[in-house]
Amino acid sequence: MxxxxxxxxxxxxxxxxxxxxxxxxxxxxxxxxxxxxxxxxxxxxxxxxxxxxxxxxxxxxxxxxxxxxxxxxxxxxxxxxxVPGHDSTRLPLSLPTFASHADASASSRHADRYAEQANAWLHDLKQFGCWQMLVSMHSAMLSSVSLGHNADMGFDFLAVTLHRCQSELVRAVPQLANSLIQSPLAAVKAAHTQFAGRLSVANDPDANLSLLLAYLADHRSTPSPPHRHRDPEVLATNVHLAEQFGRRYRGDAPLRFLDFALETNRKIDSENERPYYRGTPIVQSSGTGKTRMVLELKQYAPLYICFRKPDANANAKAGYPFPDSGFTTLARALSSLTTAQAKHAHLVELHTLDRVGGVNDKRNQHFQDVSESAQALLASTPPEILKASYQHVFDHFLVQPVLLLNEQLLDVSRYLANCRRAHPCPLVFVAVDECVEMNVGTPSNDQNQLHSLLRAWNYIGGLRDAHNLLQFWLVLLSTSSSATHLVEHVSVRGSARRQNSVPLPTFTAIGFDVFSEERPSLNRASEASLASQLVTYGRPLWSSLERSDFWSNAVFKLQGSSSFSDQDRAQCFSVLASRLSLGLVPVHSDRSFLFGEQKILTDQLVDRHMRVLTSVTPEAGMHINSPSEP
Incomplete structure (x- = not known):
């Protein structure tokens, strides 16, 4: 039935x-x-x-x-x-369904009326600069449809571009004013559904687009779904990043990091002096694949990765992945799943960008739930608790969520240990990408989000010891030399407990050419200067930069500024080092006047992405042995 x-x-x-x-x-x-x-x-x-x-x-x-x-x-x-055995020629479910067999007379009457209007407007429309671009986009989309390809992306780009060309189009056709106030995506799709026979690659491209606009002029645009960003630059960047982060990772850096973290944890347990929190800072130059490497840890241990960036709700280039989320919401989501495999799949899905639009609706909803829950929790908390000491605040807010999450992640940890018997890992990784973004305080002010996070991790460590919980291992990632303060000796800090703690070792061994096997061979020497080839030299993940402004991004990264000043020593060195392979002669004596200047220059060269960091000392000194990368 x-x-x-x-x-x-x-x-x-x-x-x-x-x-x-x-x-x-x-x-x-x-x-x-x-x-x-x-x-x-x-x-x-x-x-x-x-x-x-x-x-x-x-x-x-x-x-x-x-x-x-x-x-x-x-x-x-x-x-x-x-019907079993019926000839299956249907389109994929993601494709729009076109009314090729709709009521011919009704459709024809509408099309004739719109065609007359389109012909009357065509001359004026063709005078505007954006017309040829729109015609090309529309024709490309029709070609995709005729070949049976997924045309969703084409609809997205065309609708957004029509909206952005609103001022020009309305000057030619005032009737479009109410149709292009926002992206007319629904109306664009409806037009191609109703007039599939008229809007065809076999017809005149100008007439096709003019007919579409005639239809739009008769229909107000409807709001686009709120979760899918319609800016074509944002959409293109999201898709590009999704492709780059979805590529196969090569190399053993994730396993080396896993061994590093486990060995650090064992040393902490065996020694009397302990760090203030359990975790690993990762400090390394841009494009070496820090975040990509950490994402690979999801195969070996429960992973939860966060990004603190105020504008990361729409554009993936603002940070990957999107803003962070809380323990309670995650525990609630995992508790609704019955098997360890399903719980692990849910964690993995939170860190996956959708390759169609660079958007993961489930993850976005998860983060929205977290934000709303946090706001509600703050609003319902008595003022005396919010003003209490850190210990009382953590007692009130952290104990139950951590215990609940630990209960859910135990199954995931056992499941992964059984799947990866050669690399069992009892840790739960919680990573914060670009952690220095949380450093919003001043050097004399210890009250910022990053320091609060470290205090919370110190408290979670105490819960772990008291309740025999899983080890929640904090991973702090940064490309900035300012992140080295995370490992400097805590005697410079105000807390007595922190003064008695030991610094944590920093992981820098990310690896380098993780995509070397995918690099095409060169046929001519001149191909070495192609952008597609340059982005593979040394910095494998610079290929994730947005294509449209790759060079301006690269210049900004290398110079630290979009403009050049011959009075800036670091900029002069960067420009010269982009042509010659240069290294620094180390100054070992702190009595030399060059010692301090060299340390400043070294920090700047890491910030300018000219150097790969080899190690960080307990005193926050950075060692750089590699030459520059012309």
Missing amino acids: LPSSLRNNVIAAAAVNDNELDQAQQEAYDDILHASYAASSRTSISPDRLIAFSSYLHGRIAAFSRTALPLFGLLELLQTFL
């Missing part, structure tokens, strides 16, 4: 004007829709797939007007899905 949800959806979508069918005809059609038939009772389709198909069908039908349903296309789709 046809599922009731599918029957009801078809009934609702297929409803037509009461004047077009008499009561007897409507009842007869309703009987057909509600009837069972013998063939359907023999179908082997699972209930889950029936529900999924019903949901898909409902979403596609909703895009059609009440009098322009593609009835023959709908019949073909239902037969393909429900």
